Amino acid sequence: MTSLTSLTIAEARDQLAKKEFTALELTEAHLQAMEKAKGLNAFITPTADIARARAKESDARLQSGKAGALEGIPLGIKDLFCTEGVQTTAASHILEGFKPPYESTVSQKLRDAGSVMLGKLNLDEFAMGSSNMSSYFGPVKNPWKAKGRSDDLVPGGSSGGSAAAVSGYLAMGATGTDTGGSIRQPASFCGIVGVKPTYGRCSRWGIVAFASSLDQAGPMTRSVRDAAIMLKAMCGHDPMDSTSSPRTVPDFEAVLGQGVKGLRIGIPKEYRPDGLNSEVAALWDKGIQWLKDAGATTVDISLPHTKYALPTYYIVAPAEASSNLARYDGVRFGQRVDGKSLDDMYAKTRAAGFGTEVKRRILIGTYVLSAGYYDAYYLKAQKVRALISKDFADAFEKVDAIVTPTAPTAAFGMNDKQDDPVAMYLNDVFTVPASLAGIPGASVPGGLTSEGLPLGLQVLTNRWDEETMFRVCQTLEEAAAFPSLKAPS
Amino acid sequence: MSYLIKGESGDWEVVIGLEVHAQVISKAKLFSGAPTDFGAGPNTQVSFVDAGMPGMLPVVNAHCVQQAVRTGLGLKAKINQYSVFARKNYFYADMPQGYQISQYDKPIVGEGTLILDMPDGSTRAIGIERLHLEQDAGKLIHDRQPKQSLVDLNRSGVPLMEIVSKPDLRSPEEAGLYLKKLRSILRYLGTCDGNMEEGSMRCDANVSVRPVGSTELRTRCEIKNVNSVRFVMQAIEHEAMRHVEVWEGGGKVDQETRLYDSNKGETRPMRSKEMAHDYRYFPDPDLLPLEFDDAFVAGIKSTLPELPDDKKARFISAYGLSAYDAGVLVAEQENADYYEDVAKKSGDAKLANNWVANNLFGVLNTKGLAIAQSPVSADHLGKLLGLIKSNTISGRQAKDVFEIMVETSRDPDVIVAERGLTQITDTGPIDAAIDKVMAENADKVAQYRSGKVQLMGWFVGQVMKATQGKANPALCTELLTKKLAP
Numbered sequence: 008m009t010s011l012t013s014l015t016i017a018e019a020r021d022q023l024a025k026k027e028f029t030a031l032e033l034t035e036a037h038l039q040a041m042e043k044a045k046g047l048n049a050f051i052t053p054t055a056d057i058a059r060a061r062a063k064e065s066d067a068r069l070q071s072g073k074a075g076a077l078e079g080i081p082l083g084i085k086d087l088f089c090t091e092g093v094q095t096t097a098a099s100h101i102l103e104g105f106k107p108p109y110e111s112t113v114s115q116k117l118r119d120a121g122s123v124m125l126g127k128l129n130l131d132e133f134a135m136g137s138s139n140m141s142s143y144f145g146p147v148k149n150p151w152k153a154k155g156r157s158d159d160l161v162p163g164g165s166s167g168g169s170a171a172a173v174s175g176y177l178a179m180g181a182t183g184t185d186t187g188g189s190i191r192q193p194a195s196f197c198g199i200v201g202v203k204p205t206y207g208r209c210s211r212w213g214i215v216a217f218a219s220s221l222d223q224a225g226p227m228t229r230s231v232r233d234a235a236i237m238l239k240a241m242c243g244h245d246p247m248d249s250t251s252s253p254r255t256v257p258d259f260e261a262v263l264g265q266g267v268k269g270l271r272i273g274i275p276k277e278y279r280p281d282g283l284n285s286e287v288a289a290l291w292d293k294g295i296q297w298l299k300d301a302g303a304t305t306v307d308i309s310l311p312h313t314k315y316a317l318p319t320y321y322i323v324a325p326a327e328a329s330s331n332l333a334r335y336d337g338v339r340f341g342q343r344v345d346g347k348s349l350d351d352m353y354a355k356t357r358a359a360g361f362g363t364e365v366k367r368r369i370l371i372g373t374y375v376l377s378a379g380y381y382d383a384y385y386l387k388a389q390k391v392r393a394l395i396s397k398d399f400a401d402a403f404e405k406v407d408a409i410v411t412p413t414a415p416t417a418a419f420g421m422n423d424k425q426d427d428p429v430a431m432y433l434n435d436v437f438t439v440p441a442s443l444a445g446i447p448g449a450s451v452p453g454g455l456t457s458e459g460l461p462l463g464l465q466v467l468t469n470r471w472d473e474e475t476m477f478r479v480c481q482t483l484e485e486a487a488a489f490p491s492l493k494a495p496s
Numbered sequence: 497m498s499y500l501i502k503g504e505s506g507d508w509e510v511v512i513g514l515e516v517h518a519q520v521i522s523k524a525k526l527f528s529g530a531p532t533d534f535g536a537g538p539n540t541q542v543s544f545v546d547a548g549m550p551g552m553l554p555v556v557n558a559h560c561v562q563q564a565v566r567t568g569l570g571l572k573a574k575i576n577q578y579s580v581f582a583r584k585n586y587f588y589a590d591m592p593q594g595y596q597i598s599q600y601d602k603p604i605v606g607e608g609t610l611i612l613d614m615p616d617g618s619t620r621a622i623g624i625e626r627l628h629l630e631q632d633a634g635k636l637i638h639d640r641q642p643k644q645s646l647v648d649l650n651r652s653g654v655p656l657m658e659i660v661s662k663p664d665l666r667s668p669e670e671a672g673l674y675l676k677k678l679r680s681i682l683r684y685l686g687t688c689d690g691n692m693e694e695g696s697m698r699c700d701a702n703v704s705v706r707p708v709g710s711t712e713l714r715t716r717c718e719i720k721n722v723n724s725v726r727f728v729m730q731a732i733e734h735e736a737m738r739h740v741e742v743w744e745g746g747g748k749v750d751q752e753t754r755l756y757d758s759n760k761g762e763t764r765p766m767r768s769k770e771m772a773h774d775y776r777y778f779p780d781p782d783l784l785p786l787e788f789d790d791a792f793v794a795g796i797k798s799t800l801p802e803l804p805d806d807k808k809a810r811f812i813s814a815y816g817l818s819a820y821d822a823g824v825l826v827a828e829q830e831n832a833d834y835y836e837d838v839a840k841k842s843g844d845a846k847l848a849n850n851w852v853a854n855n856l857f858g859v860l861n862t863k864g865l866a867i868a869q870s871p872v873s874a875d876h877l878g879k880l881l882g883l884i885k886s887n888t889i890s891g892r893q894a895k896d897v898f899e900i901m902v903e904t905s906r907d908p909d910v911i912v913a914e915r916g917l918t919q920i921t922d923t924g925p926i927d928a929a930i931d932k933v934m935a936e937n938a939d940k941v942a943q944y945r946s947g948k949v950q951l952m953g954w955f956v957g958q959v960m961k962a963t964q965g966k967a968n969p970a971l972c973t974e975l976l977t978k979k980l981a982p
Contacts, residue, residue, distance in 0.1 A: 327781055338589055
């Protein structure tokens with residue numbers, strides 16, 4: 008018999024409806040898996056008691072025929088989402104012990120849909136990072152290991168805890184947030200599906216802000232169908248977020264099975280730079296062939312401003328972050344280090360509370376917004392950002408979707424040299440352009456490297472066209488027949 | 497007459513620009529639903545947004561946007577249908593987000609005009625540079641605890657309009673008139689209550705001086721947060737004198753922010769230049785640009801009341817008032833409305849002005865009452881003037897009745913009837929009284945007839961006395977003149 012933790016959300020949903028097991032049994036199975044896999048460090052704050060209580064409520068609703076779309080489904084919540092009465096840290100010392108008196112819109116929606124929160128998932132501090140090494144609560148281990156190597160690998164980041172938990176069968180799905188690739192890159196590293204919807208699909212209310220014009224929540228799951236189910240429950244208009252869209256939310260699951268016949272798939276030449284990892288390039292070619300085999304046509308396209316995306320991102324995101332993180336001042340919540348004066352208290356609190364990467368980005372952001380530099384950096388970056396958006400808008404005149412690799416490499420070792428921040432930033436080179444343009448993007452597991460590590464393919468579509476994105480993702484998923492990790496029995 | 501400072505080197509002119517922070521009349525804050533009531537207990541009107549909690553997002557209050565547009569229209573200003581909220585970044589314990597949401601290079605209202613009503617009846621146009629919306633900060637209390645400061649976030653997020661004038665003002669007096677006129681317009685519009693004591697209107701004054709005849713703009717100092725019209729005028733006067741002394745002493749005025757100490761009558765630097773902030777303004781990514789169409793503006797325009805300048809012009813043309821009298825009446829809308837009621841009821845606009853501006857305002861001033869608390873209603877005052885107009889009572893009697901009205905708030909008709917004050921306009925009783933007076937004072941009659949016509953006043957007085965003051969004095973004089981004729 009397969010274990011309950013190995014089920015997809017769709018399977019569990021159907022079997023719960025048929026009463027083949029209870030929500031509490033399903034939750035208990037995951038709580039046990041979490042206990043066994045503590046070494047991954049995927050969770051900062053497990054919430055077993057809350058999980059059991061909610062699972063019981065789910066069972067009651069399942070009994071009375073009032074089940075929601077995710078009734079009884081155990082999920083992990085990235086610790087960037089504020090959860091009422093439950094410690095919310097953003098993986099930072101400065102917020103250690105902070106228990107918000109409110110629930111983020113997205114986690115509330117998931118709760119309203121009947122899902123069960125297993126706990127708060129680890130991440131890079133304030134979602135700044137691509138390896139989950141910057142968490143104050145320690146790094147997360149990737150459940151995957153390279154063939155013939157025993158050292159631990161990073162799960163990617165910033166949603167590293169989410170990716171590890173889903174990939175390692177600790178949760179059926181998890182919330183992530185993606186600012187420059189923080190859902191898609193860890194999904195690629197851990198061999199799962201990660202979806203960043205169109206900017207404005209999900210409310211940002213109650214999510215600890217990193218870069219407001221880029222941050223977007225999304226689902227991380229083990230199947231495309233699960234991502235479609237979960238995203239539907241997460242998004243929708245929120246009057247408390249001025250940037251959330253009033254558009255009606257389509258039934259993403261309903262488009263699955265429609266295939267890609269007749270779709271035009273764009274292949275951007277800028278995503279194949281000299282020196283692109285040959286295994287990554289080979290998988291990309293395979294993906295293109297799978298789509299052709301399924302009846303799509305491919306079109307070579309150009310997104311000419313792609314090379315400026317990374318530097319643009321590393322001006323816009325730190326600029327917004329430098330301002331967004333000003334509220335962590337030790338006055339009202341979180342950590343405080345006393346000082347001789349108000350300014351001294353600020354300085355000491357923030358020096359002790361923030362980690363290196365966060366400090367680096369606050370400094371970069373403060374610099375680019377400073378008098379005399381604003382025009383050269385921030386303003387210029389906004390102009391380039393508009394050009395990058397236009398690249399995509401022009402491309403989607405000719406194609407329905409764009410397919411690229413998700414990340415330039417597979418997961419790297421936790422002990423590999425990581426002292427060059429720019430080298431780390433390059434992890435996001437393929438994901439950042441879509442973030443700047445606000446378009447939806449997903450990563451689907453495509454295959455394994457010769458070392459046996461997962462590689463993802465990225466699917467991008469036009470704003471508000473997640474439906475086409477899901478169709479392409481599902482075709483790739485079927486063709487790839489990705490060999491997921493074996494679920495622990 | 498221009499205001500000049502006499503220096504040793506010659507006369508100096510003062511150049512003043514004012515920045516007024518006017519609290520928008522609104523039930524809720526600019527970016528949250530928390531209430532804005534004055535005087536509530538500390539930290540009782542604070543939402544998670546106002547407290548800068550993690551993950552909280554601002555949502556603009558549409559009513560405040562309407563109020564800003566309304567104010568812009570009242571200042572005959574350009575309404576910008578596309579404006580942007582920006583973050584002004586700096587650390588302070590009264591500002592929980594670490595930034596103030598304001599508007600920077602794209603304010604909601606652009607250039608406009610405010611007309612000063614000068615005491616001599618002339619007017620002077622002062623340019624408005626811009627009006628923008630921004631949130632207020634909280635309040636720090638330093639004097640309650642020996643080693644701690646207390647933070648009250650009730651004001652955090654309260655909606656403000658910053659209204660910036662051009663450097664067109666030339667004297668403390670003009671600055672005072674500007675503030676009063678601005679307050680008047682805001683109150684007419686219902687966009688700010690203009691209450692400086694409660695801090696719902698605060699003023700920063702930018703002051704510089706220059707030799708008369710020069711057109712340069714010399715270094716200015718900003719005097720922050722002055723909270724009464726009188727103090728603004730005093731602060732400007734002191735600051736301008738200080739500048740003249742510095743320049744004439746061979747020194748240089750430093751551009752800085754200063755505070756006015758009304759006890760000592762001096763300004764002093766607020767923060768040193770080393771602490772000068774780089775606010776790192778940038779568009780707030782949590783808020784979309786503010787956009788609205790012509791119909792939105794037209795809808796607001798259609799609800800504007802008649803504003804002081806228009807009302808003043810109408811009072812001059814329709815009621816024949818002088819510019820000065822009209823200016824006094826329209827300064828407060830309630831006064832103007834009261835006056836118009838009285839003018840209509842009495843049917844005599846000039847008489848109404850005399851009674852409202854002199855008698856009524858005099859009483860209200862003495863008693864320290866606002867017009868809304870007036871013991872004499874416009875209806876009653878109108879009736880009283882009607883009684884004068886119809887010769888029912890004399891002006892002398894009216895003053896007595898008015899005094900009773902002030903004390904009792906009663907209807908003048910009732911007072912007149914009760915006291916039998918009705919003026920005698922029948923010739924019969926007056927003739928009889930005259931005959932009696934003449935019979936009893938034959939010597940005076942003879943004197944009058946022999947040329948001592950000054951005695952007429954004495955005769956009128958006697959007749960009035962004989963009729964207990966009820967005789968119409970004009971009629972008395974007329975009849976006496978006939979009867980005394982030799």
